[in-house]
Amino acid sequence: MRTAIRSNSPFSALAESRITRTVGFVLPDHFQVMWMAAASAFELANVIADDSLYDIRALSEHGGQVTNSMGGSMATNSLSGQLLDTMVVVGKMVPDAASPGLLTQIVEASSQSRRVASVCSGAFILGEAGLLDGHRVTTHWFHAHKLQKQFPKARVEEDRIFIIDGALSTSAGMSAGVDLALALIEEDFGADFARRVAQNLVVYHRRAGGQSQHSTLLEMDAKSDRIQSALTYARRNLSMPLTVEDLAEVAHLSPRQFSRAFRSETGQSPAKAVENLRLEAARIMVEQTRHTIDEVAAQTGFIDPQRMRRAFLRAFAQPPQVMRRNARVAA
DSSP: EOOOOOOTTTTTTGOOOOOOOEEEEETTBBBBBTTHHHHHHHHHHHHHHHSSEEEEEEEESSOOEEEEEEEEEEEEEEEOOOSSSSSEOOBSHHHOOOOOOHHHHHHHHOOOOOOOOEEETHHHHHHHTTTTOOEEEEOOOOHHHHHHOOOTTSSEEEOSSSSETEEEEESSTHHHHHHHHHHHHHHHHHHHHHHHHHHHTTTTSSTTTTSSOOOHHHHOOOHHHHHHHHHHHHHHTTOOOOOHHHHHHHHSSSSHHHHHHHHHSSSOHHHHHHHHHHHHHHHHHHHOOOHHHHHHHHHTOOOSSHHHHHHHHHHHHSSSHHHHHHHHHHO
């Protein structure tokens, strides 16, 4: 079906005509319900364009009602015989073997689809279908080692939000499916349009695929407001020295009280925590910006590029230059 973006849409200049792209979300039994957040990105693309850019379908092996992870169910159509532009296989809370019938249908559908994707542990189903072999892929960090062991011909990169490798795309946890959906929309209709969709989803555009799945602040999981405020202050002021005395003042504690409380809540010293925050920020800048290594070191508080290099080697077993080169190759 051919359709045009209507003239009253601010994005009518994208093109004079478009082909409605059919996006089929394949739901296994006990699928995780958060897949609908990714589907909403395509839905909002239609709303913003005021046209049917995407035909969104919920599919399963047999069609009919399919049980989800929360005990409810959803109406689906059968995947068999569907002609899809994009097939997205949805994951489960705990990945397990897919039925032979579903795998056969996925293989058949993939041969006629322009692109194939998975959300979270949906990568395991693609692996069972033989579609991961030779590709760079990712999944939720909790399942990444299992995915690599089960499908050794794939190249699993466990610390990626999503990966687009040719016609095959995979995402990490369920929320990362939104980032992947935005990336696919950007691929279809450009960055400006994808940014508008992201704004309507109330996300700050999509995270880059190379962004780490891990957050240093979340891993430290400070319990009290005082320690959390000190950590937030540190992250916002990485270019400053950030001594124990500085952070203790923010927390309204003596340096001794602060150090004791900080270690009790986070399991690490303030100095180690600050270095981890610097590393996280520096890694993102190295992989996603054009700042020189000297500039990255200065802005993240390492000051001396050699000091930052040593920290990278300890944390990532790679110097900043190698990580930048790998990120560019992946992009």
